[in-house]
Amino acid sequence: MGIEIEDKFDVSPEYAIPDLSGLADVVGPKGYQLVALYYDTPDLRLAARGVTLRRRRGGADPGWHLKLPKAKGVRQEITHPLTRSTKVVPAELAELVRAYTRGVELHPVAELDTRRDVTLLQDGETRLVEIADDRVKGTVYGEESKVVRWREVEAELLEGGSEALLAKVGKRLRKAGATPSEAASKLAKLLEPAPLPTAPTQPGTTGEIVVDYVAGQVSALLSQDPRVRRAEEDAVHQMRVAARRLRSALKAFKSVVLDTDHIQDELRWLGNVLGEARDLEVIRARFGKELATLAPELVTGPIQTRLGSDLLEREQQAYGRIKEALSGDRYYALLDALDGLAAAPALGKAAAKPAQERLRAIAAANWDRVTKRYDLAQAIDDLDRRELAMHDVRKAAKRARYTAEALQPTLGDDMGKLAKLAEGIQEVLGTYQDGVVAQELLAKEAESAREAGEDTFTYGLLIGVERNAADRAHAEFPKLWKKTLKAVTKVL
Structure with a gap:
């Protein structure tokens, strides 16, 4: 797997690659014949x-290549050795695009025959930048078959190069007559997929801002799907965050985007599926x-196995359940619903209102929800029930934070400040909650160890560490709450 950083240029059939001497040692050109089938x-x-x-x-890297978009000019590439069959996509790659295909079979749709110099x-021996001069014959398969010919130049940053050098190469290519290509890839020049539908919202309205945010979070969730399937670092967390942000937005903006209760329920389900592995990952690292x-003398018995490899095994089992869920009809139905939501949401009357006025009121209402939850919690005499109610305060603070972050591009720094204040409440309450959960898990593991005849001394030490952390957060919160209320009044 690698990250591609490249610039693409359209050139005329008569274009001549300019003199690149002075930028680095120039090697080549060397010719290749490349034949690529696209699926x-x-x-x-x-x-x-x-x-x-x-x-x-053909070329230096024959095989299967899957390219996933990450950012403008940057793509993630995943490779697989060349197989004999041209009809069957390797299962490992087909798995990584399930969020897009949703069970529909892949087949060849186009062929590119490229003469590359x-x-x-x-x-020295360090490769900096590759300039590929391509003369392309493209063939489209299907009911509307066609053949198209063109020429283009790509400048790709290699492992030893710098973006500054890539920019200098691009400048020389443009000066010689190359123009930056608007197509993301050769295939994009050849095929004409139907554009993704967009919601018909009016510029400057509340609906435009909210629907654009929702669409962005849908894309964020989809982009994490292949990374989760590959168990890449932090992928489960990022996908879970996207699901939470979506669900939070649909709750916060329920007067703008209507009839999303079922989608919210399914996002909760997806968050729970992802949460098991993520929580085990976090607690194991903790x-x-x-x-x-x-x-060393305080670490007794096989505690590192119970809290290390045993938890890792449970985490891997949870990953298996994630992959199973992400390949099921329920998940595909959720993705279809999210696509529909981004393209054709049911909009309420609030969607037509000017963004500045309506969105600020929504942000204030979401913060008021935090204070009401806090007041309700403090009115409860029973300590155990009060702690449960404070967990609701944490969830309300998280929703207020996500709402403010969604509105910051439109409403400016005030929303950034509100998001930070809500995050502070969320983090301290989270520290307390995490400490309580960790103590419960340690107590269960200690009981299992005791039944197995193992020394449980270190479990007691860790429970003490977690209790101290939770108690500090609990003691810190009233002061933080008072300080936060004062700061919020200046923002709202």
């Missing part, structure tokens, strides 16, 4: 999302860090 669904779902999946022969910029701070 997609019949309705070009991958192409519509900027995803390309190909089987390529490659020039390298090097510093216990590992705490054990590392203890003197």
